[in-house]
Amino acid sequence: MRYDAAIIGAGTNGLAAAATLARAGLSVAVFERAERVGGRCAMREFHPGFRASPFCDEIAPIPAAIFRALDLARHGAIFMPPADLAGDRLRAAIQKRIAAHCAYALENAKQPQKHDWLGRSVGLTPWHRDSWSARSLSDVLEEALPDEKSRACALAATLDGRTADPDRGGSALHLLAPRTGSGMTMGGLETVANALQASAQVAGATFSLGLEVTDVRLAKHRATGIRGADGTEVEARAVISTLDLKRTFLALFAWKELPEAVARRTSAFRHAPASARLLLALDAPPDMPEGPVSVPSCSAAQAYAAWRTGTMPDPLPMALRWVSATDPRLAPSGKAVLTVTLGAVPYQLFDGAWANEKRMALRERALAQIEAALPGLSKRVLAAELIMPPDIEDALGVTQGDLDGGEIAPDQMFAQRSFAQCDAGRTPINGLYLGGRSAPAGPLGSCVAGVVAAHAVMSDLAGGRLR
């Protein structure tokens, strides 16, 4: 059978794309390497009775329009109000900007694409310039927040699990590429994935779990289907890849097949992996507030300098979160789950990969730093699991374990992300769409890039470009 769309990856973006397309009456097949859907929303029992989601506690907010359109509340995604970190004025400014960008991306994806006689796309309104593209994070925070303490707090929250020089122009874009802010969900993050999957399945999307896609089939420079690791071949009129840019073109294509411009762009695309996680199972509730707690650490600029040279900053930037306080089902009664997000952890140390003894040393250092901030906590630790960038890379298939799908920088944001000449997740390869965090709309929020790519597929199918 020939599907209308094949979707590679069943993370939030892939599921949202599948649900959008299936609800529009198109035939959709989703392929996922793991045995379960969810991507970074997946959860795991890391110690008997203790569960946590290994990669993040929250996801970026799902825009309300998408949340409603996919009927997620009815399928069981219930978010709790997010912890308020930034000041109200700053938060409102960020939300306004993100909403404007999302609205633009969705609207633009629905426009039929026109081409001039040379095949170049014309007639699209250009992505409007964001003044924060040229400004530094510390500058924007200084303007919006009067007191030093809330500034430090907002800076730590923005750079939670990643790293940047806050004084460099363009670092303010991190505010527009949130990684958290959705609020925790009742029953853990996997309920979001389940709700998205249910929404897609009800509408008729088919799922192939445990099947890794190894190739995108090309015929006359356009994508015509996919080939799985077990040899299955599926024909599709459009292929949406939710893998990041590097993965998409390095893993799914033979390098020689790629147009030169694509190969160059792919190799020049930068990643900035910086997050590691420590999951702690405690035998008694800790003595701390529920929301994220930042442990005193070095300045963001120092952390960035250390990260860049492949060393560990000292003290480590980290945020603690007592997740089982918000969601008691994560731990047995009377016990607790604590997650620690470490920032500025390089993918590789300057003297080599993260060997076992280096990981042990890092874990000890992190625990010692937590003990100093919350005395008595280390005695209650039953189990501690450290997840490093290479582990994230293995588990999620994201290049170097970069959860942003590419460094957040002015030349890798909005219209400039992935391919400057293509919009709405389209790529120079006809019939192939990017729907993950590497897509232009990817950093703006959860599900956005997937839905944008889905709309682009629909408008191209309707416009007769994918016959």
Add this chain to the structure above:
Amino acid sequence: MRVDAIVIGGGIGGLVASLYLRRAGRSVLLLEAQDTLGGACRANPSLNIAVGAATLLAVDPRVIDELDLLNKGLTFAIRDMPLAIPWPSGKTLLLGRDPHQAAQAIAAYSAADAQSYKRYRRELFGLARALRPWWWEDAPGPIAPRNSRALLERLEATSAAAYLNGWFETDALKAALAFDAMAPFEPGSALALVWRAAQEMCGLQGAVAIPKGGPAALANILVALAKAAGVEIRTGTSAVRLMLDGDTLQGVELESGEKVFSRCVLSSLSRRATLLDLAPTASAGFAETQRLTRSAPHSGEAHITLLLDAVPDSCGMPPNARTVIAERLDSWLDTDSSARRAQLPDELMMEVVIPAAIEPERAASGQHAISVTVRGLPAFPEEGWAALSARLAERVVTTLEHRTRNLRAHITVIHFDLPNQNMRDADFSMSRILSTYHPRIATPVNGLFLCGSAAEPMDAVSGRAGRLAAGMAQRWLSTEVAP
């Protein structure tokens, strides 16, 4: 005393502006705080050497043409200097004007980069030609070719480092090419490379030239012209205050307390120094004042001139080329963060010029000058420049000795020209490089114009802003005054 226009600062911009105003029949008073005229191109009279910029790369051809400088004694000793890159292996790569020859030279080190270099040059010079009106005219039209527009949009967001990374694989090549971008890791700094390529010297696009007698010769010719034209010049005199009536200019108060009245003032200082220090408080308006206070530059460049009694034999730096010593592209990041912390960076980014051909008389008398430009230095170092300059000199000489053995023994004089932050507004600013001349020259104060390098898209000796500011001042002066 009353004159038609007062020009503050006797650099190239100020001299050009006063010449144009004088040609329009206005009486002009030129104030210079230092004892010698010429600004970045001035000479040190006691040592008889140029102390500022060693090369010229952005002088407006129309200024040269309209002021007839070529017939007034301006001749170029070197029309285009090749870029010399000392390679880690000890050899030196020489990149001249011909892209094919340059590619051949690069091919000895990296075949891929040799291929890329030709295309890089074509893309850069092509966009530079498309953008030239933008950087040359007062009121440019829209940028026509669609390809250029798309490329411009991309470069607006791209740092020079990312742009060069996309082209080349060899770190030494990237680091050296990044030297021209001033702040190569700042977003949009790729446009600084395009701006460089859009300039023209001696009719050659993107050339770096040296006049006979050094850049100071240009300043001397302009001073002679100004004196002949009847510009009143006062050296060693600085303006301390602008006198305002509402938002209209009344004149300037000098250090001596003397008041000079005029409807029009052209300032070569930066926008920040002009509006915050010279003009009365709040004349710039609240938002502008805030923006100017925040945008103070944190790094700057120093010009260091070494006088030698002989050029050492094993000189690793070819004469009549500009040698850029910058080992790794990433070092720029360290340089930048040290400058922010007000410290001397670990690795100095410098450009060395040994202008042997321009001053044969000096060489004959047994004196040689090496001029070194160091970029990425802290603007306001912790211990102050007085204490730091000795350390800086030591570091510069040590770095040079890696290439030139026995240099130290030949040095007779070291002269410093340290970062002067009164002339600069920011290290690199996207809004500045992308705006037209009019908003850079005009100020919120009626009759006050900027004419120095702060009104240029990038810090440079150009005279273009002086010429355009004189035109704007002339238009302002010819409007009727309401009684």
